[in-house]
Amino acid sequence: MAGRNGRALVKEGASAERTLRELRNKILLGELLPGEQIRQEEIAEQLRISRVPVREALSVLASEGLLTHRRHQGYFVTKRSREELSQIGLMLTLLEEELARTIPWPDEDFILELRLLNERMGELVPGEGWVEMVALNHEFHLRIFGLSPLNLVLDEVKRLWTLADAFIAIDYATMAHRRQTVAQHERIIKALAARSRTRLLKSINDHRSSTGIGARSAIGD
Missing domain, CATH: 1.10.10.10 (Winged helix-like DNA-binding domain superfamily/Winged helix DNA-binding domain)
Structure with a gap:
């Protein structure tokens, strides 16, 4: 029994x-x-x-x-208003910048893991299974931010990413955006490998701006 x-x-x-x-x-x-x-x-x-x-x-x-x-x-x-999405975008901008400023530089093995993760995303760009890219994108960023010692800030960013994923996915419906994401990830990886804080912050900010969570109005708004 x-x-x-x-x-x-x-x-x-x-x-x-x-x-x-x-x-x-x-x-x-x-x-x-x-x-x-x-x-x-x-x-x-x-x-x-x-x-x-x-x-x-x-x-x-x-x-x-x-x-x-x-x-x-x-x-x-869940239905998000334009104002709510703007707030999510604002909080992610402020908190992610603090995390990016405080991460220690990763070793070569970590860089390789990021490259393999981004290559997997690249393989999904032309196919119908692109929705998997949303979870992989989530993992890519949180692996990087997870290097930061600011654990409470990281917990809040994880929560906000979960709220934002459904709206990030809207952009992934276009192949052009999927390709752009992979290319922007590569720039982030290169900044990490070069240990350039200035390049890292710029590449992350450019990538976030192209997603447009803060400026997007909710579906059905």
Whole structure:
């Protein structure tokens, strides 16, 4: 009996991970629009799973800020106003600059890891699986900022990046922007390898400006 229960828990855990991935991708791809309600029974039926892993996935997405939970109504894709996006952009600009100013210079192994990560992004540029670039871009930047000793600032930047990912993904729908991102990452890597703080700050600021989170109006605004 215990063995069967154990297998059931593993299966439900895997289903929750799959559901989380599917829903996050639908939000990032714009298949689920801001303000749209997520109906648990429909998701469970589409993925042929029970509602338990669906509830778990929805709870995680709500904690990340991609969904909003309304009591007695359910879960909805979070809708951000122009002013809210501007605030997210402002906070990222200020906090990321402090992190970039305080990171110690990485070794060659770290630089190589960044290059491999960016090469993986480059491979995704022409294909239909470009949505994976959003997570890889997230990882690329947070690896760099993770070098900083300002751990509390880093925690806040991680939270803001989660809020911003769905809107960053809008830009990734165009191949030109995907190519631009890879090229800008390469400039950031070169600045790190050269140990030039001035070049690093400029390349990060140029990259952030091209994303335009602070200037973008929300979908459905």
